[in-house]
Structures are given as structure tokens and as C-alpha cells.
């Protein structure tokens with residue numbers, strides 16, 4: 358049994374494909390885009406929320422005011438329980 362890890366959906370042609378490997382899902386999206394110009398999207402079955410959270414927590418500019426210090430991903434040295 359192959360565990361499906363991602364589902365690719367193309368709203369423009371109502372197509373849905375499930376993939377067991379993220380790399381294949383990604384390449385399907387790229388191939389579909391190059392062949393049809395459609396912008397398919399993928400949905401990860403697992404870790405989706407965590408991945409989004411990690412992306413948010415990582416921040417984009419690195420400035421202190423933009424860093425989610427309450428995130429478990431924050432690697433600053435202020436590990437006290439002040440808050």
C-alpha cells in the first residue's frame with residue numbers, strides 16, 4: 358500500500374491526482390503548468406499545518422520585531438520564562 362502524501366488539484370480542469378512522493382507531485386505541477394498553463398495546487402496530507410507554521414515562524418527579515426520568539430523554532434538565547 359502506497360501512502361498518499363500529497364494531492365494535486367487543478368481547478369481549471371477539475372483534475373485531482375494523489376502522489377506518494379512530494380517530488381512527483383511537484384513535477385506533476387510543473388509539467389501540467391508547462392503543458393496547459395494551468396496553475397495546479399497541491400495539498401499535503403500531513404505536516405501541512407506544521408509546514409505553514411514553520412514558514413511563518415521562520416520570518417523573512419530576521420529583525421527582532423519580526424521574529425516569533427514564542428515559537429519552538431526560535432533559537433535565541435533568551436530561554437527564560439519571562440512571559
Ligand SMILES: [Zn+2]
Nearest residue numbers: 367369370395
Ligand atoms: Zn489543468
